[in-house]
Amino acid sequence: MTIPEPRNGMSLVPAAEAKATKKEFTSDQEVRWCPGCGDYAILAAMQAFLPELGLRRENVVCISGIGCAARFPYYLNTYGMHSIHGRAPAIATGLATSRPDLSVWVVGGDGDFMSIGGNHLIHALRRNVNLKLLLFNNRIYGLTKGQYSPTSEVGKLTKSTPYGSIDFPFNPVSLALGAEATFVARTIDSDRKHLTSVLRAAAEHRGAAFVEILQNCDIFNDGAFDVLKKPETRDTAVVRLEDGKAITFGANGEKCVRLTGRGGLEVVDTAKVQPDTILVHDVAHAEPALAFMLSRLGNVDDGVTPIGVLRAVDRPTYDDQVRRQIDDAVVSSGPGDLAALLASGDTWTIN
């Protein structure tokens, strides 16, 4: 007997009888982020977006670590756990492996996911556990009041780097791709529409979905992503990737991305190239190399930042396969018999 592999991230999660409202997904807890924090926008988007998935609210779980972002579960009226620093992906792995009927969301900041919990993140991605991992990347440590983070730029002046940071930063999307992630995306806190579309794609993906959300910390790193947000710069800084479409950007698509003859990518004027030489984005490309190159096309510091889904491929999930092995064992040998187990091996009787 072959059981068809579930294909959608939510296919084993029970559906709600009636569509819920944003209010129902909003807990009664007072939100305690600093006024103006980018986390508010992400929270509002999530509270509005989760009901659209049509899942039973009690089957949605949000698990976080420690940091400003990690307060997130308190504000969603679902099941939630605010755990310890860096460990949320590990805790969520146990929950998702144990319970296929849950939609499990993991929220962390750049300290949580990229630093103290880096190991758990890469292994959750490699195993392809059916988790939605949202990295709130503000490139600073907020809750500990302003130290540099593993995504801060070299030279950054912070309380712990008064002479400038000498730590070379991670590119989270490159890291996730290198960790064999099957779904990798990047979006921006203030772009509600884009953020929501990426979250929806992540929810639908069966397996580990990693979403980097560029998030402003208005206290310790204000304006970190302004180049992607200000009207005068955003059109030439943000590269919106769409599956199956040629990669162009600029107010009128005047810039484009193409492969160079030497195996790299380059940004050129669209008017100066043959249209069919422009790179067409393919999220399901068999090789992660193109997505990797796109992830490094540029960054906030030099003004060019690709956003959208960089990669989305099918691979069996860890948790589905764990359950499959159990189902197969029960089908082939029957359910376990405790008395027979205890009496297995060499036994003898004393009368």
Add this chain to the structure above:
Amino acid sequence: MRTYDRDCIGKVEAGSVSKQVQQRDRVIIRFAGDSGDGMQLTGDRFTSETAELGNDLSTLPDFPAEIRAPAGTLPGVSAFQLHFADHDVMTPGDRPDVLVAMNPAALKANIADLPAGADVIVNNDEFTPRALAKVGYAANPLEDDSLSSYQVHSIPLTSLTVKALETFEITRKDAERAKNMFALGLLSWLYHRPVESTLAFLERKFAATPELARANVTAFNAGWNFGETTEAFTVRYEVKPAEMPPGLYRNITGNVALAYGLIAAAERSGLQLFLGSYPITPASDILHELAKHKRFGVRTFQAEDEIAGVGAALGAAFGGAIGVTTTSGPGVDLKSETIGLAVTLELPLVICDIQRAGPSTGMPTKAEQSDLLLAMFGRHGEAPVPIVAPMSPSDCFDAAIEAVRIALTYRTPVFLLSDAYLANGSEPWLLPSVDSLPDLRVEFATEPNHTDAKGEPEFWPYLRDPETLARPWAVPGTAGLEHRIGGIEKADGSGNISYDPSNHDTMVRLRQAKIDGIARDIPPLAVDDPTGDAEVLVLGWGSTYGPIGAAVRAVRDSGARVAQAHLRHLNPLPANTGDVLRSYQRVLVPEMNLGQLAMLLRARFLVDAISYTRVRGLPFKSDELVDALRDVIDA
């Protein structure tokens, strides 16, 4: 000393020698060789034969951490000790009556443990000048009189085996490797062991290579026949079956018993068993065992590190599973923060710490009881965790069930403190009937348990059961009970974040009271004081039960009075512990650490507990405990 040449197989075919049979009430055999010589396997097989015959027994594997230490060196010696008797056996034995030494290193590493007159069976093929020099023998001990106080049987085990297998189409190396089966055959003959289980085992083990199967069976039989027909051994021994309670038995190691206990607890609770674990000696065998039993729905997750192992177990517990993590001391260090989280989340979790000699890497394959205070106090903040300790290999089964029972009942992490000696040691186990195992069914919360200011029903995740002080276990998927829990202090009842000073004081005391209250739910400390007037109590915990029991028996046999008690629950202690301690003039506490339980007892009960400690990585010898007991009794 008797030495036999390598043609003696041929000689003995001419006729057999009459053998005298002597009765023994108990025998201790130690098999020792290179870590690649198959001594653990040889010991295991001899154990199975012995169990089948019906002797009571206890085993102690003692092997190096290195998988293949350099051949022929002292650090590479791997040994397996077996004590079997016609009466109940409490320990693997102090001093072997028989040593099987497969090379000079094995002889040198073990000879000092033997009493005068012990039998030493030596593979003289390995006693080459080079091998002798490697372990620092200036002269061949088989050729001088340094072994004159022992009965030495110097036998060319390797070349006899190779000769017996010369017609087989196998490599010389494979033929040489069968020498352990030759030795096993010889010992099986010497002690009248039933051989069918070993022959069947060899057929199974080498099923894919029938020629090797036949070769190993032939080597085994050659060893048996060597004993039967040569003059090497004029005496055979018999050890009659022990009187044991009737029923179905098997031999079992502590780690397998622990794994079975966890499966049994899952079956009896109706919950899923989820193991999150990272490989570590001497705990890995529990992961290996549980990974086999998918038919029971067991999920085993080999995590990226120790922290993820316990984290995943806690995540599964949040979802309603029995979350378990298995580890040893270094892993507990890493898991501490997550265990503290489990304390404050008040979710069930079982942490199996198979203690080994520390600190740091220490001696990974050697036993110690030095994690007691780590389990008690090894977390920041006031973070009490119940502790259960098994006292013998088969008791790991019951102790695992008890640890799960406490975790489920009180919604708390629980430490199960086994050790390397229990983990790898084995003993016969009278199989319990499944129906006799405790009923561990739990009720998840399904309904709101509180009313808000507007009169609407709501769910308070920290509203406690008045008797157990346990909070409700409301698992995701339960409509109407959506709630958030976390590491931040929670308001009493509602569970909302609270930084209120008096609330924190309340919560710290409630968490402590919950754990302390478990004392009402565990049996009182039982004292074995046959004369009822002993002045000295010996109190132990964990794997020292066997050696202490053997020492107590010896002391009583000599006419002295002593009372014995053994703690299964270390936190909380049984409610009558203080009364028991105070009712004896002197209390001796033997431990394989520097006095950790004694420190707790002194602090808690203000009694002058006398500590007796050894940290050699090996279980106590009952002889040394006899001396320690006599010192205290005579004081």
